[in-house]
Amino acid sequence: MTAHRVNDLFGNPDSLREKGIPLYIQVKKAIQSAIVAGRLLNGDVLPPERDLAKYMDVSRVTIRKAIDELVKEETLTQRQGAGTFVSERVEQPLNHLRSFTEVMRDRGKETTAKWLDRSLGIPHEDERQALQLEPDQDVVRFYRLRYADGKPMALELATVPSHYLDNPFAIDGSLYEVLEEQGKRPVRAFQRLRAITVDDQRAQLLDIPELAAVLYIERTGVDKEGVPVEFTRSWFPGDSYDFVAEIHDTH
Incomplete structure (x- = not known):
């Protein structure tokens, strides 16, 4: 320069x-x-x-x-x-239920993914509670590193009851688009956010320093009948996102 x-x-x-x-x-x-x-x-x-x-x-x-x-x-x-x-930052509204693919597509970014796990199994306790399942009901898990224009942007672990989606390899792009085809796309979600530090393995995947701060989000998406259809845990690098929400006076 x-x-x-x-x-x-x-x-x-x-x-x-x-x-x-x-x-x-x-x-x-x-x-x-x-x-x-x-x-x-x-x-x-x-x-x-x-x-x-x-x-x-x-x-x-x-x-x-x-x-x-x-x-x-x-x-x-x-x-x-x-x-x-x-730092490249993505402004992501918290009051709109959008998939990672949809958010990045709206910003003209190309999305790709590296699959870390796709499996069918018995739910863990947190998954069972979030999805309101019986202990013997199976779930499908999708764990992947999400990229936008080649840059690591999120680690995402999504869990779906197997009676909605029983094939771990049915997902290639957007989970929400596949659930929409099943008539089970979430229309509302409950989210819990907190700042945490990540271990060396996740830090390497996200190309950030070990113990760097990330935003961790747990989201439970429900369909129009109020039935939980997805439980997703995501880790977002702190230097890549601004999460924004519109707030109204309730008085």
Whole structure:
């Protein structure tokens, strides 16, 4: 990236100076301003540290400290051997029941998946309770790593009662589209969200650091009769999503 490009992103370097403010904070604010103003977009690569340091007349240590802060805040993402990028975030409404495939398709992204497990078996206790099943009723499980435009975006473990879908290999794309063909697509869902850290195995699959924070969501989808038809657990990288909800005053 050329010096001219750095100038396009950050303007006059003299305008970045603020008395009494640590230099790394000033660099951090300059990068944040470029993102807010749309000069740096989701997925854009940041100029090399040496170019930023030369242009802003600070040390590379200062640049690195500013970048490290923004990585911790999940504004930036670092990929080994590729550079530092503006984190790509997907805004996903929590008050609309959409499948992963549908959400990404609406954003013009190509979805693919790596299958980690497809199996038929007896439900675990949490699955049995969520799906209101008897202990001897079978379930089908679909565990996969979901990608959007080649980037790992979610780990998803979906469980469906076998009397709705008894073939673990019947799903290739959207689970909801297959359930819709059966007349059993969920029309409402109950979701529980919390921030957790992930183990090394899940971190490697999602291409994030071990013990990195993710958003964990449990969702129980019910049909129009109120009968549970799916129980899904999902792990979403914190630097990839903004989950939003519309809130109404109940008074």
